[in-house]
Amino acid sequence: MSRDLTSALFWLAFAIFFSIESLTQLKLGTLHQPGPGFFPFWAGVVLGLLSLILLLNSLRNQERLSLSGLKSWKLLLVAGALLAYLLLLETLGFVTITFLFLFLLLRLEYKGWVFSAVSALLGALASYAIFQLWLKTQLPTGPFGI
Amino acid sequence: MEIFQGLLYGFQVALQPINLFYCFVGVFIGTLVGVLPGLGPAAAIALLLPSTFAASPVSAIIMLAGIYYGAMYGGSTTSILVNIPGEAASVVTCLDGHAMARQGRAGPALGISAFGSFIAGTLSVVVLTFLAPSLAKVALSFGPPEYFSLMVLGLTILTYFARESMVKALMMAAAGLLCGSVGVDSISGRYRFTFGIQTLMDGLGLVPVIMGLFGISEVLLNLEQGKEKQEIFATPAKGLFPSRADWRLSTMPILRGSVLGFFLGVLPGAGAIIASFVAYAVEKRVSKYPERFGTGAIEGVAGPEAANNAAAGGAFIPLLTLGIPANAVMAILLGALMIHGLQPGALLMKQAPDVFWGIITSMYIGNAMLLVLNLPLIPMWARLLKVPYAIMFPFILLFCLIGSYSVTNNVGDGIVMWVFGVLGYLMKKFDYEGAPLILAMVIGPMMEEALRQSLILSAGSFAIFLSRPISAGFILAAALLLLLPLITRRKEVAKAWTSVPQESE
Numbered sequence: 103m104s105r106d107l108t109s110a111l112f113w114l115a116f117a118i119f120f121s122i123e124s125l126t127q128l129k130l131g132t133l134h135q136p137g138p139g140f141f142p143f144w145a146g147v148v149l150g151l152l153s154l155i156l157l158l159n160s161l162r163n164q165e166r167l168s169l170s171g172l173k174s175w176k177l178l179l180v181a182g183a184l185l186a187y188l189l190l191l192e193t194l195g196f197v198t199i200t201f202l203f204l205f206l207l208l209r210l211e212y213k214g215w216v217f218s219a220v221s222a223l224l225g226a227l228a229s230y231a232i233f234q235l236w237l238k239t240q241l242p243t244g245p246f247g248i
Numbered sequence: 249m250e251i252f253q254g255l256l257y258g259f260q261v262a263l264q265p266i267n268l269f270y271c272f273v274g275v276f277i278g279t280l281v282g283v284l285p286g287l288g289p290a291a292a293i294a295l296l297l298p299s300t301f302a303a304s305p306v307s308a309i310i311m312l313a314g315i316y317y318g319a320m321y322g323g324s325t326t327s328i329l330v331n332i333p334g335e336a337a338s339v340v341t342c343l344d345g346h347a348m349a350r351q352g353r354a355g356p357a358l359g360i361s362a363f364g365s366f367i368a369g370t371l372s373v374v375v376l377t378f379l380a381p382s383l384a385k386v387a388l389s390f391g392p393p394e395y396f397s398l399m400v401l402g403l404t405i406l407t408y409f410a411r412e413s414m415v416k417a418l419m420m421a422a423a424g425l426l427c428g429s430v431g432v433d434s435i436s437g438r439y440r441f442t443f444g445i446q447t448l449m450d451g452l453g454l455v456p457v458i459m460g461l462f463g464i465s466e467v468l469l470n471l472e473q474g475k476e477k478q479e480i481f482a483t484p485a486k487g488l489f490p491s492r493a494d495w496r497l498s499t500m501p502i503l504r505g506s507v508l509g510f511f512l513g514v515l516p517g518a519g520a521i522i523a524s525f526v527a528y529a530v531e532k533r534v535s536k537y538p539e540r541f542g543t544g545a546i547e548g549v550a551g552p553e554a555a556n557n558a559a560a561g562g563a564f565i566p567l568l569t570l571g572i573p574a575n576a577v578m579a580i581l582l583g584a585l586m587i588h589g590l591q592p593g594a595l596l597m598k599q600a601p602d603v604f605w606g607i608i609t610s611m612y613i614g615n616a617m618l619l620v621l622n623l624p625l626i627p628m629w630a631r632l633l634k635v636p637y638a639i640m641f642p643f644i645l646l647f648c649l650i651g652s653y654s655v656t657n658n659v660g661d662g663i664v665m666w667v668f669g670v671l672g673y674l675m676k677k678f679d680y681e682g683a684p685l686i687l688a689m690v691i692g693p694m695m696e697e698a699l700r701q702s703l704i705l706s707a708g709s710f711a712i713f714l715s716r717p718i719s720a721g722f723i724l725a726a727a728l729l730l731l732l733p734l735i736t737r738r739k740e741v742a743k744a745w746t747s748v749p750q751e752s753e
Contacts, residue, residue: 139440142429184645237299
């Protein structure tokens with residue numbers, strides 16, 4: 103499987119899903135009075151046809167799919183940390199979760215416990231000051247009130 | 249006379265202390281994100297949009313616009329000193345700018361890009377001043393068919409200039425149209441593709457999608473590649489002023505770059521990045537000594553830097569006169585105008601003259617501020633660039649998280665950003681570009697409305713797009729651009745992209 107083939111299959115599935123959804127759940131309407139499904143249906147058809155062109159082109163391509171980056175645990179960890187931040191933000195509160203998040207990521211690439219802990223704490227407090235106190239963003243508070 | 253009255257009124261607005269302050273903050277932050285690699289103006293404006301909710305519409309837009317053209321100034325600094333483009337429109341500046349730095353001529357390189365940017369930026373605002381009001385009048389005669397055809401043309405231009413295959417760029421445009429149709433259908437009021445998820449009821453948020461595609465995915469890629477240590481050239485505090493010989497070589501490139509940049513900036517989809525590439529190619533072609541390019545030719549810095557600034561000015565034309573964004577940054581500005589209760593487009597000049605003229609005149613002031621600001625601050629930016637990426641990236645991610653959350657105080661928007669961050673990372677891996685997706689997502693709902701209204705108008709006949717002359721012209725141009733690659737294989741575009749180091753927006 104080449105990279106183009108893999109991605110073409112993904113977008114083809116994406117296009118088919120949206121087209122069927124537009125056709126069955128929404129209404130296409132008539133040309134005189136197009137309904138809510140009209141535009142997404144045809145956008146989906148165009149995407150599907152283009153995916154097919156890419157798919158046919160890719161069959162001539164002998165390149166093998168290789169995704170070195172996906173194996174990197176570091177990336178998975180960063181992506182996981184981002185998701186965890188979002189899921190825990192409203193339970194733990196902004197300052198706590200921000201401290202933990204910054205500490206984890208600083209430790210990841212830059213060694214040194216003390217440096218990471220101090221920078222994470224300063225970063226969390228400074229961003230709280232900037233966004234909550236100065237810019238008046240409504241950041242969620244946790245059990246500690248911040 | 250109308251224009252001079254407008255200008256006078258605009259300066260009254262833009263020179264109010266509060267607006268001067270916002271303008272200053274905007275261009276300062278713009279220079280900062282321009283200098284920092286991996287954080288572009290689109291993500292930065294998306295991030296700061298929520299913080300402008302409390303400000304007046306004029307102040308907000310003045311600041312956000314300042315970030316955009318400020319970034320064009322800042323990007324060149326990093327290109328010249330570190331050989332990494334600070335942002336995408338400064339990619340070509342690396343070639344000769346960094347070569348000059350290696351010869352100990354970082355000062356004149358930085359100087360000429362600042363002066364070139366100022367001249368081009370100002371020239372383009374002058375043209376914008378005179379062109380925008382008359383274009384807005386023309387635009388008043390546009391009906392739904394004209395708007396639809398123009399948007400088709402815009403998307404086609406964008407995909408024509410795509411770095412990778414045009415098929416993939418068109419696919420991303422189609423996918424963007426689908427993303428844009430999530431939420432409430434504006435005509436029937438029906439929910440579409442929301443799958444019962446509360447966050448999707450209002451549609452996919454532009455801010456989280458842009459921060460995912462351009463912010464998060466960029467950080468993931470940088471982490472994977474592992475930024476190697478780069479040599480940063482110390483800049484002399486003096487010697488930033490180009491010599492008389494430098495000026496002689498640069499004057500014409502700056503003027504050519506300004507003209508080219510402005511017109512490419514006006515075209516929906518082309519923008520500052522393309523403008524800088526084309527300007528470089530043109531300078532190399534007209535030069536008597538093309539072999540000097542790549543070894544530190546000052547024309548190779550002056551032309552592209554002028555072009556990207558002129559393009560930033562030109563990009564405001566479609567936004568202010570038609571209400572159509574020319575690129576991702578203009579898309580957020582469009583969103584910002586609408587959040588502040590303004591309808592961008594032909595009527596903006598009539599309905600909100602303070603905003604229309606205030607933005608335009610603030611750009612004269614902002615460009616002057618940037619020239620004064622930029623040169624003395626270069627040593628500070630050089631020090632900032634020495635901060636290791638290992639320390640910088642957690643904070644970039646944090647800003648994205650806060651930004652996506654604070655638009656509507658909804659964790660769901662953060663999840664949308666996360667999904668598009670991962671998608672954006674995979675798209676880069678599989679050679680897809682994010683820009684067509686973003687632009688199509690923004691203009692999708694407008695395009696759909698124009699299409700459906702046109703069909704209602706014509707009782708279901710597509711001939712309406714060809715029987716009206718202006719609309720037919722747009723469609724014809726789009727068809728030509730789609731068919732051209734089949735004959736010419738886009739050799740020129742491909743060559744331009746491969747001749748420079750890789751970097752995305």
